[in-house]
Amino acid sequence: MHGHGKNALCYFSEMNESQVSPDKVTMVRVLSACAHGRLLEQGQGYFQSMEKVFGLVPKIEQYGCMVDLLGRMDYLKEAYDLIMGMPMEANEIIWGSFLSAYRVYNNVELGEVAAKGMLELGPRDTWDRVMLSNIYAEEAKYDRSM
Secondary structure (H helix, E strand, C coil), X not given: CCCCHHHHHHHHHHHHHCXXXXXXXXXXXXXXXXXXXXXXXXXXXXXXXXXXXXXXXXXXXXXXXXXXXXXXCCCHHHHHHHXXXXXXXXXXXXHHHHHHHHHHHCCHHXXXXXXXXXXXXXXXXXXXXXXXXXXXHHCCCHHHCC
16 A cells, blocks of 8 residues: 555456455455545445445445545544444544544644543543643643643
């Protein structure tokens, strides 16, 4: 994948033309290639085709790729809506991906939501607290930081 997202998608197309059905791992790689290649429309199409075409129910890994893709493209509201509509609880990878997008596009409100989402998962790591503190510091909300 590393810089070869379009090549990965060409191989995926060849695989489909050969009537080889993808599995969930293949779909993670395809969606990840779309995220790293900033291929929004293709990624959305592949995600939607998982269930409709291939009979694969998206799992948290595929949702994580979509959150990453939407976040990289500055579609933070859409990424948030996807997280809120997932049929499973968001984990630290989902919230971490969303929080990383905040850092790139500096959307304080959604960054705060992501950091708090990570905090609600429990005290696994201090990274989420540091990020939340940085969010507040950047907005001069020191009284709210931890």
